[in-house]
Amino acid sequence: MSHRTGVSDKNRKTKFQLENPKTQLIEKTSLSKSENSWLKKPDVVSKVAQYSFASFADYITEWNDLSFPGATCGSGIRGGDRARSD
Secondary structure, eight states, X not given: OOTTTOOOHHHHHHHHHHHSOGGGOOOHHHHXXXXXXXXXXXXXXXXXXXXXXXXXHHHHHHHTOTTOTTTTSSOOTTTOOOOOOO
16 A cells, blocks of 8 residues: 555556556557658668667657657557648
């Protein structure tokens, strides 16, 4: 049981899993390939996923903002039917 809230760890875990189902999980390599596509880097996207992720990590580190809030907004990961608006 958590000392601060009085809520058990099991209840917190269950609540988290309900709010964040694994079916909505975006893999970091899929995200990096999608974002590198939008950044017009076909040479990076065509390489292995880890290379694409390393390139994307370098890109967002330059921004000094690791949260990268616009990454999932319309990037079309695992769907391809949504267009990016920016």
